[in-house]
Amino acid sequence: MDNTTSFTAVEGTNVMMTCPVYGRPEPDIKWYISSNPLTDIGISGSVLEIRNFTRDCGVPYMCIAKHNFTKSLNHTWKPITKFPPDVTANVDLHKFNRTSEGIYFSAKFSDEFKISCKITANPFYNVTWTKGDTWLANITYMDKNMPSINSNTDLSISYDFTFYLKPINLSEHIHNTSISSRLIDPDVFGEYRCIASNEYGNDEQIINIIQKFG
Template sequence: MYSSMEETRGNVLFFVVAIISAMPSSSVSSLLEYPSFRSPVSNLTVAVGREAVLNCAVDNLSPYKVAWLKVDTQTILTIHNHVITKNNRIGVSNSERNIWHLHIKDVRESDQGWYMCQINTDPMKSQVGYLTVVVPPDILDYPTSTDMVVDEGSNVSLQCVAKGSPEPSIMWKREDGEKIRFQNGSEVPSTTGPILNITNVKRDHMGPYLCIATNGIPPSVSKRIKLVVQFAPSVYIQYQLIGAYDDQQVTLECFSQAFPKSINYWTKDTGEIIPHSNKFVPEIIEEGYKVTMKLRINILEPKDYGVYKCISKNSLGDMEGTINVYRIPNPNQYLHTNKKQQSEDNTPFDSNNYKYFDDVRKSRNDTSKRISLEETIDLQSYHSPNSAHHVSDINGFIHLFLISLVIIMQFTHQFPTHILMNIS
């Protein structure tokens, strides 16, 4: 009997050896070698909303199976080519017959964690890889500040809260490019931190501020917060005294600042509002809370001289400024008279005639007798002893010589046509 059993074992062993020897060498190697991982599962970082693909490479797998699991929940996701979970974002694929790919579409924050690639050997073989899900920053509507209206001189805190992975950092800057001013006098183009504190707010703090959240994952996001500072009107006048003359055009200027927006107008010292007309043309130029008020007065008349007021009013108060327009001599008439006099004074003459022309200039305002050289001149009357114009022989000779000289110069166009002489 014993010999019979030995004979049977020999026959079985021969059969197994025969089968193995008949199999291809690769199949024989598979049976004799145990499955092993070719490389570790690599960690992966994916932005939320994208697709994540984890890879697991296994050698000598047959006849075993590969499965994917979510470690923290102990959830079986896939086995071989089949998806086990009911999550329709999960998929599995195989390439090169020994690399198994776990697909997670439209990745969410909750997908972050450890994933296991497992081979159902005995004992079980496995390795894990970590999926990191990064999230671009997002600014929360609450408790982030909204647009604010405050009184000048009060204290303000602007707050900005954002979420994301990694945690976002917050930066503040002014949308208009102006620097952020603090009470200690410092000015910076930007500052960091979730809260922006401004103490003793001034009107130049007014404007839009940007809260910008970044965490290295594009895109960065920002929120616009408008800071409104309200204050009663203030008025500034550069020239409070303006000299003008008749028929001149004058423009008065007045600068005002106010918020809420002010009502601005001009009045005379009587308090009567000056309407738009051909004589008075008011103009208002607005730039934010700053206002330039202009009043053009055309063709000044005597009744137009006096005090003018620019008035600015809003719900917080009112303020006025005054400009006094006073009368001065017309410089154009003075210049015209002066040029005419200079023209006459610059008439060419001989050095021997200085005294004569000086006498002529002095005689312009004299009320004594004046004669024109164009009229007939009785030269003998200057020598007659009975004449009212009697002079000494020497003086008479000089007068006769000068008169003759003037007549000659007149005919040679070297002297003006009309000259008044004072004969003493």
């Protein structure tokens, strides 16, 4: 036996891996993580259980079985970790103020602005931008396909927004999304939300644009 099995592991659940080897007498089984033995935490036996699995646990696990009458056998398990979105503001701290109540950006009338969010999620599925109670756009991005942007066509011309979504680290499942426009109408100032969701949950980030006078 010398093969590999890939499987889906959901963050926050308990994950169990069984070394598929049998014999009489029972073989001696040891577990390894990324080729390093797990002897420091006393892992042995045919079953390896990881409680409250996280994305940091998503590395290869290998069991090696030794028997007096046969050569050593091994099997590798490769978890593919699925987890809900984590959304953070991707902003220039020289331009934005971060407080306990949120993130604020001060701008003058007629200024151009751009606000961005960093999203970590697997699978990546859906992003929604809102301003107050107004829906602005919905963006989907699956695998390596181009993003599909569905914007609110009922908005007035003063909401001349440009929406953007791009992967910045596919191996870490990280994307960046942004919204940009020019502050040509008082209604453009206010609270913006970047909301990301997939089948495992959702998260959001609030960024406020307040008018700067003088």
